[in-house]
Amino acid sequence: MWTSWTGAPVVKSIRKHTNAFLDCHLMVSDPDKPAPPSIHFIMRHRVIGFHGSLLDDAGKTIESIRTSGMKVGIAIKPGTPVETIMPLAALVDMVLVMTVEPGFGGQTLLLDCLEKVRQLRQTHPELLIQVDGGVTLENLPLVIEAGANVVVAGTLIFSSPDPANVISKMREASRSDVTKNP
Numbered sequence: 001m002w003t004s005w006t007g008a009p010v011v012k013s014i015r016k017h018t019n020a021f022l023d024c025h026l027m028v029s030d031p032d033k034p035a036p037p038s039i040h041f042i043m044r045h046r047v048i049g050f051h052g053s054l055l056d057d058a059g060k061t062i063e064s065i066r067t068s069g070m071k072v073g074i075a076i077k078p079g080t081p082v083e084t085i086m087p088l089a090a091l092v093d094m095v096l097v098m099t100v101e102p103g104f105g106g107q108t109l110l111l112d113c114l115e116k117v118r119q120l121r122q123t124h125p126e127l128l129i130q131v132d133g134g135v136t137l138e139n140l141p142l143v144i145e146a147g148a149n150v151v152v153a154g155t156l157i158f159s160s161p162d163p164a165n166v167i168s169k170m171r172e173a174s175r176s177d178v179t180k181n182p
């Protein structure tokens with residue numbers, strides 16, 4: 001259901017300042033329903049993801065997002081077993097493993113969820129696997145070691161007095177893992 005959409009103006013403002021790839025997470029109950037005009041702006045600017053466990057016919061939704069020229073992501077909440085989306089993982093560009101209950105930032109990363117990342121990485125070596133929720137500089141090495149190659153960091157970056165430095169440290173942590181596991 002597209003009842004409340006607050007992200008479009010934010011994305012529109014950001015787009016004025018960067019050509020960076022924008023990864024937009026849409027938490028909607030019926031992603032197959034036609035979106036309102038406000039969301040078309042986002043859709044033209046790249047990614048749409050959906051929580052696979054909600055869908056009866058995920059294959060159709062994946063195809064329709066691709067046809068619109070976007071990349072496709074699928075998300076699983078902490079309580080959703082990874083097996084639920086395994087059959088779809090080969091059809092999407094990215095799987096988002098939520099490591100907190102979706103809703104708000106500042107929660108603690110649920111370490112058990114990293115086991116899903118490991119299983120996905122073992123079966124899909126080329127997949128973009130994103131981890132979202134509770135990432136800190138301390139647990140980032142575990143997240144990367146599990147197999148994540150896309151990381152969301154909200155509180156970590158935005159609560160820092162020096163966000164650029166935090167981003168550099170995150171990049172360093174990713175590179176050192178690549179060196180350890182070429």
Ligand SMILES: O=C(CO)[C@H](O)[C@H](O)COP(=O)(O)O
Pocket residue numbers: 100101102103104105106107132133134135152153154155156
């Ligand atoms: O999707 C989210 C909440 O639904 C946030 O992106 C996520 O929780 C960010 O977490 P943090 O602030 O811990 O980095």
